[in-house]
Amino acid sequence: QKEVEQNSGPLSVPEGAIASLNCTYSDRVSQSFFWYRQYSGKSPELIMSIYSNGDKEDGRFTAQLNKASQYVSLLIRDSQPSDSATYLCAAALIIQGAQKLVFGQGTRLTINP
Amino acid sequence: GAGVSQTPSNKVTEKGKYVELRCDPISGHTALYWYRQSLGQGPEFLIYFQGTGAADDSGLPNDRFFAVRPEGSVSTLKIQRTERGDSAVYLCASSLSGHNEQFFGPGTRLTVL
Numbered sequence: 001q002k003e004v005e006q007n008s009g010p011l012s013v014p015e016g017a018i019a020s021l022n023c024t025y026s027d028r029v030s031q032s033f034f035w036y037r038q039y040s041g042k043s044p045e046l047i048m049s050i051y052s053n054g055d056k057e058d059g060r061f062t063a064q065l066n067k068a069s070q071y072v073s074l075l076i077r078d079s080q081p082s083d084s085a086t087y088l089c090a091a092a093l094i095i096q097g098a099q100k101l102v103f104g105q106g107t108r109l110t111i112n113p
Numbered sequence: 114g115a116g117v118s119q120t121p122s123n124k125v126t127e128k129g130k131y132v133e134l135r136c137d138p139i140s141g142h143t144a145l146y147w148y149r150q151s152l153g154q155g156p157e158f159l160i161y162f163q164g165t166g167a168a169d170d171s172g173l174p175n176d177r178f179f180a181v182r183p184e185g186s187v188s189t190l191k192i193q194r195t196e197r198g199d200s201a202v203y204l205c206a207s208s209l210s211g212h213n214e215q216f217f218g219p220g221t222r223l224t225v226l
Contacts, residue, residue, distance in 0.1 A: 004155075034214065034215075036217075042219070043202075043204055043217045043218060043219050043220045044156065044204070044217050045217070046214055046215070046216060046217075049214055088155050088156075090155070095161075095169050095171070098144060098161055098163060098168055098169065098211025098212065099211060099212055100158045100161055100169065100172075101146075101148075101156070101158065101206075101215060102158070103155025103156050103157070104155055105153065105154050105155050106153075106154075106155050
């Protein structure tokens, strides 16, 4: 099993709807998780981090962590065309006192006007 | 404030040549990471610096790859005898310490002909 797995998509959602992105992880990684947004030809941009079981909300974004089921999700409410991008789930792998990130392959999201 | 900067933004070289890629982290960030991203994949960890020392270089693919950070700020990733398989986007990230959120630079797109 890969350490972090995502459905590559593409995921297509109508404008104004809720986009739901999911990610599962293995026992090897720690309990720190991050969602990055990556526009085509650009570098990853951090949008959410979550460390505790449950939900964390920031504007239109909600990250959810379920440690028992080993999954983390990102919900985008009121989806806008500008949300169209690849979303990367990352988990921290603690090595020698520092966390390196292990990424999933990313889910490509398209918001249709 | 200024984010992570990387130069050059694009580098085209011939097989067998030597290249250097530069990263300037966010001011005050002690931790610096190099990742490599191939098309359609998430970034893959290469090396991590805490201060001047390479705390974890387990992701470097072979001994043609080397990185330095002599003064604890700017880092240079060096690739000797480049191969076509080295073509990718090389991303640099920095964080306040080894346990904080990582912020990425714009990347260097390396093409080996």
